Amino acid sequence: MQLTAGDTALVLTDPQNDFLSPEGVTWELVGKNVEENGTVEHIEQLLIAAQQAGTPVFVSPHYYFPHDHKWEFGGTLEQKMHEIGMFDRPGPLQMQGFTGSGADWLEQYKPFLEDGKTVVCSPHKVYGPEQNDLVLQLRKRGITKVVLAGMSANLCIESHLRELLEQGFEVAVVSDATAAAQHPEMGDGYAAALTNFRYIAGAVLTTEETVQALAA
Template sequence: MMVDHDTALVLTDPQNDFLSEAGVAWELVGESVREVGTIQNIERLLEGATAGGVPIFVSPHYYYAHDHQWRFGGTLEQKMHEIGMFDRRGPLTLEGFEGSGADWLDQYKPYLQSDATIVTSPHKVYGPQNNDLALQLRKRGIGRVILAGMSANLCVESHLRDLLEHGFDVTVVSDATAAARHPDLGDGYAAAMTNFRYLANAVIDTAEAAKALSG
């Protein structure tokens, strides 16, 4: 894999509620995160992108008080609201944010709090249709995306599908994501891997991606 000047690393939801053992979704995703090595692999991508001067974009998930007034939603969408996932006190305040479920995982902060990292407006369900990710990528001349983050069959897959429809070349990093396993709903990670292979321009592992990013 070759990384050109028009390539960016895009991460979805590298946040405590998914990736910390104290996060509200850990019971659902923790087993998958551990097995895949998601936390360490995302960090390797961040290290590689920083070393190689590849721009890092983050598409975060935040919910404010007014978002909890929605009157309908899908299964996991409703669950996120019920458990207070990604909750923030408001769009204009960081009160109570540090260390919360909506905050970045601590080990990622040196990379994600860099002035060089682009943090987009939040996506609200799963995909980036309602945030400014595509705009920010286009305005910086990005045409190729290396995509990773949480969770595989929800936000990562939704970002993949939308970016493809907008004409981006998207490579998914298969072991820098994870997903919920549910006795009734099924294995989200396995479902995502099937769809990634059908949809993405390429599916690679962290070792290959980190090597390419670091140059």
């Protein structure tokens, strides 16, 4: 897979405090892997490289509003997200309490994500982008190749990877710019994701390899 100017974009899923900050509600589950992978720093490096190369950035965020908590069923992690108030906001038209909350961007990413150029898509609701406008936004900009990074590896990243492939995009995953929950009973989400990345992605790259490819 060759990254080429004009038709390649950086797509980030959930670059938010609840996943990437020690104060986030999932840190107990994902924090060790985030630190091991250098996920926070690697995402920042990707943002710097994209800015320097003129590569467009798209964010597929995760937000839950009060009406979402009225859902009557869901999978194991989906239910857990609702229970712990992950990515909660007071409503789709309200921003009270958003700054610095678990749903907000990690502070060091704000100069890049709030630059007036980054495309912040409507929120995805479970794991994949089927319910938001990411695919529409990519197609309307003539994007055919996606560099995918963010959180979390075996949930939102893998789900975005699968759907984008089904939609006809070439997709490279940045393996050290993501992380996942590691649970003694449910298993190692990161290891599971890496296995599937190798089987189905167009390329599995490190941050260093991606930065070099975008610069070239």
